[in-house]
Amino acid sequence: MKVQKYMTPDPVTLRPQDSIFLAAKTFLAHHVDGAPIVDERGLLLGLITKTHLYQAMTGGLPLTTTVERVMTTGVVTVSPDDDLDKVFSLAVKRLPVVDKEGYLVGMITATDLLTAFYDKYRSAVDQLQAILDSAYNGIIAVDREGKIILFNQKAELLVGCSAAEVKGLRITEVIPNNGLMEVLQTGEPRTGQRLVVGSTTVISDRTPITSQGRVIGALAVFQDVSELQKAMEELVDVRKFAHTLETILETAYEGIIVVDPDGIVTMFNRAYEDFLGIKREEVIGRHVTEVIENTRMHIVVKTGVPEIGLKQKIMGQEMVVQRIPIFEDNRIIGAVGKVMFKDVKDLRAMAERLHALESKVEYYETELKKIRGSKYTFDHIVGTSGKMLAVKNMALKAAQGHSNVLITGESGTGKELLAHAIHHASPRASGPFIRLNCAAIPQDLLEAELFGYEEGAFTGARKRGKPGKFELANRGTIFLDEIGDMPLPMQAKILRVLQEKEIERVGGVETLKVDVRVVAATNKDLQELVEQKLFRNDLFYRLNVITLAIPPLRERNEDIPILAQYWLEKLCDEMGIPGKRFAPEALEYFRAYQWRGNVREMINTVERLVNTVDKTVIEGQDLPAGITGWNQAERDTPAARGTLEKSLCDTERSSLLEAMEKAGGNKTVAARILGIHRSTLYDKLHKYGLA
Template structure:
């Protein structure tokens, strides 16, 4: 008995050590919301013996622990104002046999500024990774050329000619088109065909960077510019792109205040790091891309008209795949060849019946959706041929294209959502839950992947 008691005491002490080291502070309450255990002395100056047995709301400022034990609903990463600090807290009910028997509250960060500092550090790390990637790309060249743009469509051939002419100049280029049509492909090709091809190609997704970090990510910062800034400062994307090309993807999602600063750079041909008065001459080609209708955004006051005209010097509007049906077969064959080599699979080919189904589909996700469907098919096809049964049901089972039954036509957003959900699940599965690797495989920023996981409530794959 004494051995068991000693073992239990050791386990409790170990649990206390874990809580003390893992969190800035913690509190445990009973079903009545009274404190039974806490460690807030270092954080708030409150001794445990003075707090035990008291209602938690009388001890901890702005707490909701007494509410959580009543509702049984956990509250994660909530901002709580305590002694003049905005702390990040978790409140989790303890449930046993379907009954709330208490709750535990923990302080993850003692001030929200710590979260911002951590975010800056993560972006610094990402910047270093991108720097090395940029060096590799300078040696190996950009990923794509105009030969990478597979097409039989007259309009696409014309756009390739426009792109080649644009590459000979230094004018800004605005590439528009639905998601998945290949806007970044054109940006790479223009850079690779230009006299700047030996210099850096720097891409940034304007929608993926948090609003309060976007300026430092674009323009960089000097030492001491803000709490958590690196001692030596950090160059931004515009500085990294000097001599080369900067690709501003999803420009339509850029906040209005940042639009003004981008316009100033384009007009003055110079910029400053945050926290510095030193002017840096800007010499780089600017290519912007968006799937938004910027003219409509200008009319609604969501996008600056002066910036729109600055960007829209050379316009390349990529048509969706449904408007260039003749491209489906050559694209499918090219993607299949790439996938077989990438996945180290044997020889496979698409049957005529399967190809006809691919040609009839409207492809709301465009070339990205086509690639996703083919990757699924090559994984399911055990033999040499990719058959109709290897395709998702949405391509042929939900509605009859030939019959033209209007009631059976699904909403475009539902089809896109289904395609994205399927692609994200597959990527997470193959990446064993590694979200960074999954995001890279999907060709999107990690932040964008987290947003989509939350949007579609994808929480049952390696969560």
Template sequence: MQRDNDRIIEELQEEIDHYQLIFDYTYGATVVVDPDGYIIDINKPYLDFLDVSYGAIIGTHCTKILGDSRLHIVAQTGKAEMNQVQTINNQQVLARRIPVKQGGKVVAAVGQVIFEDIRQIASLARKYSLLESKVKHYEQELRHLRSTRYSFDSIVGESKPMHRIKKEALTATSNSFPVLITGESGTGKEIFAQAIHHESRRSVHPFIRINCAAIPRELMESELFGYEKGAFTGARNDGKPGKFEMAHRGTIFLDEIGELPLEMQPKLLRVLEEKEFERVGGTRVIRSDFRLIAATNRNLAQMVSEGSFRSDLYYRINVIHLHLPALRKRREDIPLLSRHLLGLIADKEGLHGVSLSPDAEELLSGYTWPGNVRELSNCLERAVASMAGSALTEDDLPFCMQQFSERKETLRHSSLKEALNDAEKNIISATLQEESFNKAKAARRLGIHRTLLYKKIDKYGISAKSA
């Protein structure tokens, strides 16, 4: 019998020791008082905080050793007090006091110091405030990202080529397959990209644009995939999310994808295939659900054959292909488009009653527009800036347009060879102007070798000033 009692006592002692261990390792400094406010238990963190022994404090009233404690009041009222500032040993701490009830009666009260020093609370408050301002900033950024400027209503044109391409683009809004938009500079590739996003089920999520030609080669990876703290010299202390991370559940638009460095292409291919990546300097795998829309004015198929663009990446992005027609291929849209752009310019400048005269409309419709819609918009802006009346006439159009009008008259009396030379000179000059006299880009646009372009520039006496 005695042996059984000893065993029971031993088991009870083990259980008590077990609970005491848990009590000692409970987060924060914890003390328990009886209904009259006398300390009946206290854990090790609280003893360390007070710098007293367990035996010296048990049976002491809480007000004698715990400063301005209100544990005895909580034990009397049965009402908890949460997150109260309390002074113990001339040090401010944050405490909470909770009554323990049994059968409707308060049998004890538990007090816990949540923070060792009130300064920690101030520090946390500052961190919280900083975090709150960051969240507000990112919410504003997100709202901006989610709001695309263009929809299908922004695409102006009633010609057959435009009806066809708009129909193809609308079909692309019902799925999430990659889209490749090709066409000359200034044909409106980003407008189509935004319109597709705007009409898709992803429209409530971000539209993230990145120009592959505008990012330095050494920063491309960190821009696309982000970086962790300390990933490289000059990196932000808190790291930075990449464009693919920001595009989660939305659309990422890679403009001028033909300029993507060859060494980045396999990394992009992996993200497109697996929808996951790691930040620069990190090991955590980040998953992102995005739709890819890419655009270029270059011939990617030719680049594949030349070895400057990976074939596997080309096939991955070229699922839905939209080729936008050049403005000269849809001349019947030029009057409508000119009036539309003129209206936008007038609204922006606060002008009223601005119109397009028949002679100006005829000249605009006959021009070749190597810079496409972008060049047309620029031409109209320049004309509005210098126009005298409310009707934009042929005389208000830029000098290059005036020259074009005069050349049309000259061509009527020229030989075929003269006409061809004149046309070639004009096309080269306009292309150089469109590409800011970058001869490498102009040669690619014209589909000729750079050496041949130099010869023709010399032949026709074309300079940056004349172009």
């Protein structure tokens, strides 16, 4: 398994001259916690992570500090042709992948490694299951609670039930009096139990499965003795059945020997020949004791008592054998012996390996669901105000169905958090939750990101193609953030997915059916965009089945103290800092502040206080001037409030005009100068009539 197969190509990168502020924005926009630093040619220079940013900010470095001052150099790298075993041994969360010249070609992340682990162990489990299914005997394994965890194909034939039907059931519900529960309790093996399973008589050998000296399950091997015994009983006309019997014996996997009443060998199959290294011609006509050590075949033909599931040491190896007398007209005419297993230890080890591998696969499946699933639930939505409770109640109802949901609200109000919670509470919770910020992806890449692409679809396309977000979200939920910024041509393609429930990869010719629930979010007025011909009317009504409008923080003032204390405790816990609390005066300042950036602004403010205030109690004097300055004695008078708001608007309008002038009318450049997103710039230009 090579790195190239599982690496993430074209990762998000930064230049050494980029600021740590731009790095933080890039991390948020692309949902990553680190990025490689490359020069203009793509040569790897270093690596920067959120930890670097935290250290820079707590160290008092300005946000304009370049990333080259804080990045890690001398980064450990791997090649696309390296084996994944090398990456596993390094135990690093993320590794840049570079070519021979040192140019960055991709990143190998924890998610990529988890996928590789899953593929590797799934393949091993499938191979092991195939081996067990090819066994002639029925094999059943149970865990320490007696629940079936292994049920091979021969067991399916014997019991008359498929593995899917019985896995997870207690063994006593499927085969009563099986003896496995006794083995689990005593930890001692039991052999030679005769059972009737369905219409078949079998002999069962049971042994405990142990790990680190502890019994973790039990294994039973069922040998169908009725077939062989019935065949022997029906050999009335030896001449008629001689050829048939010889063919059966020659094709049998197990070693089989037949003796006459005097213990003289009359039949000896190829499997026994190969095992003992003796030719058949050297065996036929000789006494069985001269051929097989520790045999009891000559005793069975005298006593007429079958011996089934007993151990016998042959050539220094412990085996499980059976010896059955052959009767004709109530007299013994011979006996047949068969090696059931050449080495019971191998089978026991195989079952233990399968159990271990299945446990690992179950673990990795759970971890993959965590990575691709939702991170938050309704418990993470903090607030007891009437408006927030109404939103939560409506969202809970929406979660139970499959209809599309449109979430509206100002920037920073928690639209993505609500989308996570809806998915987690929905019937699709076990499926993936895939996120995409429509404004963060360039228009020429958006189609490939949404619908995937086939190999060779365009220059630089990944070999074997790549699935899109809709394909990854199959049987789950896709969250389309900032849907109002989606280009009109792409809106038509999204509408087709919603109507037809199918997608077509870029460069592909086949359509793929998808079962996806769409949750969209925007901080814009989509109805107004429809009237301006900037958003499709039919797509708006497709998305607007259920609308959830999250109120801004200033409209749910009573939630502010709860939220502030919640995030203070959470951030202290995450940073390993002793608990802090807000003084009542500080919370009053928080309540009076307008929070234009809503909850996101509050989180950033609280995080700054956690990092800068050493005291246990955060008081009003510790708050930023932007918050306390808002709360002078005259703050509550309508005249003062109106004057302040007008002053802020005038200042913002002047800043917009100055930036547009410096940028020569280029809105992208102006947005970069102001440090805001281009879509935010458009909103503000419209607000002040500057568009």
